Amino acid sequence: MKAVLSMTLGVMTAIGGFVDIGNLVTSGITGARFGMTLAWAVLVGTAGMVLFAEMAGRVTAVTRKPIFHVVRERLGVRVSLVNAAASTFLNLITLAAEIGGVSLVLQMVTGISYLIWVPLAGLAAWLVIWRMPFQWMENIFGLLGLGMIVFVVALFRLPTDWHALWHQVISPAVPAGQPAPTWWFYAVSLIGACIVPYQVIFFSSGGREEGWTSKSITEMRVNALIGFPLGGLLSLAIMAAAVPVLQPLNIQVSHLDQVALPVASAFGRAGLAFVFVSFFAATFAAAAESALSSGYSVAQYMGWSWGKRHPPSAAARFHLVCLASVIAATAFTLTTIDPVTVTIFAVVLGAAAVPLTYFPILIVANDARVMGQRVNRRWVNAAGTFFLTIMVVVSLVSVPLLIITKAGQ
Amino acid sequence: MCRRLACVAVLGSCLLLVACAAPVFDDGGYRHAALQTSMAMVSDLASGQLAAQLGLRGNSFPTFTDGNVTDAENDADSVNSTFSSRQPPDARSDALRRTMLQALSDGTSALTDLRVAVRMGDRTQVRKALAEVGKSLKTFDTLQQGLQ
Numbered sequence: 001m002k003a004v005l006s007m008t009l010g011v012m013t014a015i016g017g018f019v020d021i022g023n024l025v026t027s028g029i030t031g032a033r034f035g036m037t038l039a040w041a042v043l044v045g046t047a048g049m050v051l052f053a054e055m056a057g058r059v060t061a062v063t064r065k066p067i068f069h070v071v072r073e074r075l076g077v078r079v080s081l082v083n084a085a086a087s088t089f090l091n092l093i094t095l096a097a098e099i100g101g102v103s104l105v106l107q108m109v110t111g112i113s114y115l116i117w118v119p120l121a122g123l124a125a126w127l128v129i130w131r132m133p134f135q136w137m138e139n140i141f142g143l144l145g146l147g148m149i150v151f152v153v154a155l156f157r158l159p160t161d162w163h164a165l166w167h168q169v170i171s172p173a174v175p176a177g178q179p180a181p182t183w184w185f186y187a188v189s190l191i192g193a194c195i196v197p198y199q200v201i202f203f204s205s206g207g208r209e210e211g212w213t214s215k216s217i218t219e220m221r222v223n224a225l226i227g228f229p230l231g232g233l234l235s236l237a238i239m240a241a242a243v244p245v246l247q248p249l250n251i252q253v254s255h256l257d258q259v260a261l262p263v264a265s266a267f268g269r270a271g272l273a274f275v276f277v278s279f280f281a282a283t284f285a286a287a288a289e290s291a292l293s294s295g296y297s298v299a300q301y302m303g304w305s306w307g308k309r310h311p312p313s314a315a316a317r318f319h320l321v322c323l324a325s326v327i328a329a330t331a332f333t334l335t336t337i338d339p340v341t342v343t344i345f346a347v348v349l350g351a352a353a354v355p356l357t358y359f360p361i362l363i364v365a366n367d368a369r370v371m372g373q374r375v376n377r378r379w380v381n382a383a384g385t386f387f388l389t390i391m392v393v394v395s396l397v398s399v400p401l402l403i404i405t406k407a408g409q
Numbered sequence: 410m411c412r413r414l415a416c417v418a419v420l421g422s423c424l425l426l427v428a429c430a431a432p433v434f435d436d437g438g439y440r441h442a443a444l445q446t447s448m449a450m451v452s453d454l455a456s457g458q459l460a461a462q463l464g465l466r467g468n469s470f471p472t473f474t475d476g477n478v479t480d481a482e483n484d485a486d487s488v489n490s491t492f493s494s495r496q497p498p499d500a501r502s503d504a505l506r507r508t509m510l511q512a513l514s515d516g517t518s519a520l521t522d523l524r525v526a527v528r529m530g531d532r533t534q535v536r537k538a539l540a541e542v543g544k545s546l547k548t549f550d551t552l553q554q555g556l557q
Contacts, residue, residue, distance in 0.1 A: 111472035249455040250448065255480045257473060261459055268468035409445075 014227020015234065018049075019148060020286035021101035021256075022094070022193035022347040023235045024279065025340055028259030029408070030186045031242030032251055034175055036168035039236055041187040045194025046232030048387045050224050052195070052358050055365040055376065055384065056204035057220040061212040062374045067204040068300035071360040074367060079360075084301035086356040088294050091198050093346040095290040095329035099125065100339025101283035104256045109276050115336065122330030125287045129295075129322050134209045134308040141285030147278030151237040154266035158244045165240055185401040185408045188394050189344060192351030194232065195391075198286075198293035200357065205296040209309050214374065241266075254340060291329070295322035344407055352398040354391045362388060439495070439502040443509050444556040446492040450485060450516050451549045457481030457520050458542045461527060461535055471530070478527050482520040489513040512552060516545040 030038045056067045063070050072080040102125075103117035128137055174183045203224070212220060241262035246253065253259060256279070263271040292308070299306035299318040306318035333339065362384045366376040376384070460477030463469040492513060497503040519541035526534035 108473055108476055109470075111475055245459075249459060250451050251456045251459070252449065252452040254452075254484060255477075257476050257480065258456055260473070261456075261463070261477070264463050264469045264473070265459075268463075268466075269470060272470060272473060 011223055011227040011230070014142070014223045015146060015230040018194075018199075018228050018231020019145060019234050019238075019282050020094075020193075020196070021097050021283050021339075021343050022189075022196060022350075024101070024238065024256065024259055024282065025253075025343045026186065026189045026193045026347060027235045027238040028242055028253040028256075030190060031239035032246035032253045032258075034178060034183060034186065035243050035247060036165050036236075036240060037172045037175060038183070038187055038190055039169045039239065040172050041190035042194060042232055042235050042239070044390065045191040046229055046235075048191070048358075048391070049195045049199065049232075050228045051380070051383055051387055052361055053200055053203045053228060054221055054224045055380070056200045056361050057207050057212070057224060058217060058374055059361065059365050059371065060204040060207040061217050061220060062214055062371055064208070064213065066208050066296065066300045066306075067201065067361060067364075068297050069303070070364050070370065072301055072303075074364050074370060075360055080301060083356050083360055084297050086353045087197050087201060087297045090196070090346070090350050090353055091201075091290050091294040091297065092325055092329055092332075093342065093349065094196055094198055095287060095294065095325055096332040097339060097343040097346045098283050098287035098290055099326075099329055100333045100342055101256065102280065102287055103333070104339055105276060105280045105283060108257050108260070108279075114339070115334065118330055118333045121284070121287065122326050122333075125284065125291055126323055126326045128284075128288050129291055129308070129326075130312060130319065134206070137285070137288060137308075138206065141281045141288075144281030145278050145285060147274040148234045148238070148282065150263055150267065150271050150274040150278070151234065151241045154241050154263050154271065155237060157266040158241065158262060160240070160244050165243060179405070181401060182405045182408055184397070185348075185405040188351050188398045188401060189347045189408065190235075191391075191394055192347035192349075192354070192398070194235070195354055195358075196347065196350045197354060197357040198290045200361070201293040201296055202289045205293070205300070205307070209307050211309075217374070256340065291322050291325050294325035295319065341407065345402075348398050348402050348407075351391070352395040355388060355395055358384075358388060358391065435498055436502050439497055439505065440556055442492070442495060443505055444553060446488055446509065446513070447549050447553050447556065449488045450513060451546060451553070453481045453485040453488065454516055454520065454542050454546050454549070457485075457523055458539060458546070461523055461539055461542075464527060465532060465535060465539075471527075475524070475527050478520065478524045482517070482524050485513075485517045485520050489517050508552070512545070512548050515548065516542075519545050 027042070059067055059070055068080070068084060071083060099118060099121050100114065102121040103114035106112070106117040106121070107114040174180045207216070207220060238259065242253065242259070245262040245265050246258070251258065260272060260275040260279070263275050295318045296306060298321045299315070302317075304317045305315045307315060312319045333342070362381070364370055366381055368375045457478045460469065460474050460481070464471065464474030492509060497506045519538060523535065523538035523542055526538045
């Protein structure tokens with residue numbers, strides 16, 4: 001019974017933890033502009049996330065070492081430096097976007113400019129990293145993030161044309177009057193929002209924080225195989241809720257509060273309250289996770305003591321990197337660059353750099369000397385290689401699309 | 410090392426260019442820019458309108474309504490100034506520019522009135538401002554049909 005409860009909690013936190021500022025923004029923008037014609041991109045991104053999170057989790061459970069540690073041992077210091085540097089850079093941009101997201105939610109609730117909230121959001125994220133036990137952090141924010149289910153329920157309250165939605169999902173095409181490059185740009189953004197590198201780093205390092213062993217593989221797989229796809233479903237619900245409310249009015253989403261308008265239309269203030277709490281939980285958890293992931297990747301690469309399972313004095317350099325990341329990201333957000341724009345850049349650059357993070361995971365998970373009997377099966381290798389090929393194409397086109405479409409205009 | 414730095418500099422410059430409004434060289438390009446501007450303005454007007462209507466019905470919190478309407482007003486202002494900065498390439502485009510600028514100015518003013526009314530919590534004024542926003546939406550609808 002205890003194991004079932006633990007698994008249920010794990011799945012629920014994985015659902016709530018999957019959605020972050022990237023998913024909120026890109027799903028809202030694409031739903032309002034392209035309907036459900038880009039649902040396939042969420043499905044592709046989620047499938048990739050599940051596949052590689054499972055591999056990273058399995059490597060961690062079998063070797064009892066975090067993923068960056070194993071990658072450094074297997075691929076050498078120089079190759080894994082590229083991996084660590086790219087991940088740390090992306091974590092920083094993502095962290096800035098998440099801190100901006102937390103501040104925007106607080107602006108929505110209070111009406112006070114988000115810039116006032118930015119330093120407080122950064123401070124709160126650092127305090128949570130410093131003081132709150134790992135499982136509390138994961139469970140509290142993961143469960144509160146589940147409030148986004150209100151988007152699923154809203155679909156039944158709104159004048160949703162289910163037939164039209166389904167038709168758009170199964171026969172995706174660039175909608176009439178919309179430029180094809182922009183449609184493809186947002187496809188890349190949606191994939192990037194689902195597979196942000198920090199989530200894999202956090203998932204595998206979190207496994208070490210929770211003391212995963214080979215016996216934990218079933219629990220880890222349930223989290224990855226059920227929790228993440230249900231999180232992807234929330235992204236699709238946010239996208240779908242925009243279709244009956246925002247699309248007929250030709251509203252192009254450019255602010256986070258516009259994403260909440262469909263729920264306000266369906267449930268009024270009660271629905272909005274759910275949105276505020278779940279958006280806050282999702283962005284705040286992601287801020288803490290991306291800051292921790294910066295600490296994880298640097299400390300694991302350098303071979304330092306790391307993790308929240310140690311008191312801060314025993315992992316001082318790890319905590320210093322987390323703190324430096326929070327300060328740098330807070331300072332970046334305070335430059336007044338629009339957090340939604342930062343988010344778009346973060347997910348697109350994330351998509352561009354994903355092969356750097358995911359390729360070493362595939363190599364290590366396929367190494368029988370490291371993994372023993374838990375080495376990748378053939379179909380996992382085939383699926384991983386197929387997905388990596390897609391990601392290489394995505395990484396090659398992402399920056400040109402960013403420039404051609406002027407970041408999706 | 411120098412080559413890498415040059416690549417980074419080129420990429421950085423490209424990313425910075427993403428934020429710039431490209432110049433237009435003929436009437437077709439100017440009409441396309443006017444159409445894009447019109448679509449952006451419709452989005453801002455409709456967003457402000459929806460938020461204010463939700464507020465009037467009691468389906469939204471005052472700060473949330475205010476935030477949405479203020480964002481719409483700021484975006485409309487930005488759309489207005491971006492279009493104003495474009496140089497029309499010929500006399501025909503200049504006529505279009507005058508029509509567009511009048512419509513953009515009316516739309517932005519309507520959103521400003523809406524924001525003022527929402528912040529004051531004056532329901533009668535909100536309704537009046539919403540009527541102006543509705544008129545602006547119709548104007549842009551007509552303009553878009555002519556531009557397509």
